[in-house]
Amino acid sequence: MNIGDRVRLLHGKENGIITRFLDNNLVEVAIDNDFTIPVMRREVIVISPEEDKNFGNAPVAPEPAKPRQTLLTPPVALVAGIYVGLVHQTPELLAIHVINNSEFDLLFTYGEETLNGYKAVNNDKLPPRKTKAVGHVHLNDFDKWPDLVVQYLQHKTSSNTLLEPVTRRLKFKAASFYKSKKMVPVLQKEGYLFQLDAKPNLVNPDQIQEQLQESSAGPANVKVPVPANEVDLHIEKLLPQEDHKLMTNSEVLRVQLAAFQDNLDRAVANNMQEIIFIHGTGNGVLKKEIQKLLSRNPSIKYYEDARKEKFGYGATKVQLK
Structure with missing residues (x-):
């Protein structure tokens, strides 16, 4: 039994894939491409490639766009x-x-x-x-x-x-x-x-000696780049058109949230007092996800809609501690 093996639950009809070993008696199994569950090793049976082939249960590889x-x-x-x-x-x-x-x-x-x-x-x-x-x-x-x-x-x-x-x-x-x-x-x-x-x-012995001397001199000060006071999260501002025009909505959202988190972390590291994220109105998903992350961040004093006369409801102002 190995990671990646396709298995059947002994007391059920579900099939899945072993994703990790939790301990000597438990494995984690991904069921129906969706969720993972812990299962006792004795409760799963490895499905042989021959069985998948003969009974038509072989997993279909996802067709790339x-x-x-x-x-x-x-x-x-x-x-x-x-x-x-x-x-x-x-x-x-x-x-x-x-x-x-x-x-x-x-x-x-x-x-x-x-x-x-x-x-x-x-x-x-x-x-x-x-x-x-x-x-x-x-x-x-x-x-x-x-x-x-x-x-x-x-x-x-x-x-x-x-x-x-x-x-x-x-x-x-x-x-x-x-x-x-x-x-x-x-x-x-x-x-x-x-x-x-x-x-x-x-x-290279000489390089090793140089590295040891550099490490004994103490760590170098690393300066985190300061983000802009207003960060535009529209995808066309983050990626070239040839990179984002083929992306799905979920992929676009992940890129936008990654840019948001990166700029927020840099704002905190540089002791900025406030920063504005321009997310647009759209369907409201990006704004909702941003506010969910802000509500969990202990470095945030408060957040609110930015100036409505300039951004409407398409931007959030974040006040940092």
Whole structure:
């Protein structure tokens, strides 16, 4: 029994996909492309590929929107390396794959990091040109996704090259996530692709010594850019037309909320007193989601409709503590 296996509940008619192991006795199963439930291991049966094929139960891969196909990068254009690929299991459920598209063996660990800290999830050894599913995420929960943390070490018997261990963190933002759609190497499926290495990192003793000296000198001060006093969240202000004209309404909303959160965080970091978000009137969904986030933020003193004579009801003024 592995992550990504299609299973049937022993005491029910539902089928689903194993998304993670909760402990030695419990697994998490995604049911009907929609919700996940914890199930005892003894209560699920793995459905073999032969059974799916013979009885017509094989899951249908989501058909990508036809206009998007022209945006895919051909697999031959991808360089060898280590990748994380998110591939649709269903229209809403994405499988997270660690991909070894290199000539080296790959030892890796995979974990997830949230505000509550780091949680180790998976580890394995991948031969060259192999991949492994290590977790699952739902598009509906995009704003709640953890940071993905991959640590890896490449090895090749009889190689004269010493490669150093690498740690990479992936933090997803809607504005860039949807631009990462490519053909995933090894799997040869459409997905969202992120390369973890530009090229194998050679160990350089001099550079290591310099890094140690820099770290002993103390952390450098990092200045967070100050956002504008008025932030326009209309999608045409955030993305070029060729990027947003093919997006669905839900994808547009995710990009707008990501831009809102980024500017709000930078306003708080720079001790701004107030900031105005221009969201327009439309169907009111964006305004409602923004106010929902503001109501939960402890850094907010209050929020209200911005000047009606200038914005009508299409902007919200946020007063910061």
